[in-house]
Amino acid sequence: MLITVSRSGGFAGVDKVRKIDTSARRDAAEWEGLAHRVLPPVADGFHYRITIDGQVLDLAETGLTGDQRQLIRAVLGEEA
Known part of the structure; x- marks a missing residue:
């Protein structure tokens, strides 16, 4: 299994990406x-990527806030 985690932002703006290949590990x-x-429990659920002036949010349907849900529905033209 290949696991990749990336982090961006923060005060210094230093991005960090690290990959772990578990195939040869004892643990x-x-x-x-x-x-x-840590994967979302709903395999068939929707996933969203919202980009606002270059800032990117990757979201799973199961964890949306009310405001995120409202924005998604408005932009996609769906009933609230």
């Missing part, structure tokens, strides 16, 4: 278990 089962636990 692979622990890494893979953790990775599966």
Whole structure:
């Protein structure tokens, strides 16, 4: 399993990306278990990417705030 985590922003604006390949690790089962636990529980749920003036939000349907849901529906032309 290949796990990639990226971080951006912050005061210094330093981006960081790190990849972990679990295939050759002795603790692979622990890494893979953790990775599966952080994935959204709804496999068929929608995922959204909202870009506002260059800022990007990647969101799963299950974790949307009311304002995010309202913006998505308005932009996509769906009933609230």
